[in-house]
Amino acid sequence: MSKSTKVSNPNAKGGSGFIWAIVAVIAIAAAVIGYIVLSGQGKKTEHLADRENISVAFDSTFADNAVTLKSADAKPDAEVVDLYEDFSCSYCGQLAENTDEQMQSAIEAGDLVVNVRTLNFLDRGSIDGHSTRAAAAALALAEAGETQAYWNLRAYLMEDQEDIFNKWSNDEFADAAKQFGASEGVVEKIRSGANVEPTNALATANADKLNAETGSVSSPRVIQDGKDVDVADINQWMSVVLG
Template identity: 75%
Template structure:
């Protein structure tokens, strides 16, 4: 007698076991994927823990939409400038790498006062763009008065701009700040994205100020007494301002 062929009821005990086996596989896969994602997340910034921090001997103050860096007792005749920059601007990155060391020396010597004014016009109105999120992270550090961390964090944002542009999430900015020594409160503020709206407002105020004084918005710009510092090459702005 030939054997009969029948369709197995998927609701039968054997079918349930099969379904639970599939569920178990899916859960394990999700855990593995989550681990890989989290591991990759950390690897974006873990190298910063071994980065040599820059020691600073100036003070910082966050007010009037700017982070002002100055010596504790600058010279009475120390020139004051507004440095406009956008964290998505490659020219700003180049300028920072070429002149930050000289600028730091002049500020620490009490010979110069710099108001660092962040812009975000390169986000083209996208409040979740790289410029705004980077500015929000830097703003959180600056508002907390963590001067050393701010300077080193800004250095990373500028020097590594090509590698991180549009690739970092709020978690990455937070992890970077943590690796550079930011306090736990600041790290969590960055991670939450709490200052993104404030950063957008700040950048807009700086853009309005720049346009009102010079008639246009672009970066990088160095403005003194309401006028662009006149140099053929902006990398020479310090020599022009300091009279070198």
């Protein structure tokens, strides 16, 4: 007589061990993925800890859609200009790299007051574009009065834009701000993206102002008394303005 073979029902009590084993494997996999994600946060910006953090001796105020950089000892006859820039503009990056040090010296000497007016026209209307999100990060610092962190983050976003263009999320912008000394509240504001929509409105208003004064929108631009500074090479604008 042949022996019968009994097939176990996987839904029976004895199969519960198998089900719990699958659940355990899934839980472990989720934990591993979570660890990888968390351990990877900040990796794109950790090198900024080795970057020189430039000290500044001027103040910043955030009003009228601009960040005004001005020394407490600014002279009554200090020259005042509007600097229009876009964080996706390679020429703006070159201008910042070539002239920021000289601009800082002139501001700190009380000879120059600069209204930095951020644009985002290179996002082509996308509110989630690189220009807008980079500007939102920098302007969150300016709005909080964290001038040194603003100045250093702005410089990095301009000078190294080729390396980060369209590669960063709000997390990376927040981590970068933290590396430059931003307060925890501002870091979390950047991370949440809460400042992106207001920044888009600000940049649009700046574009409207530039267009109304000059008839066109482009960057970089240095405007004084409603007109472009008359200079063949924009990298030499301070020589003209300061005489």
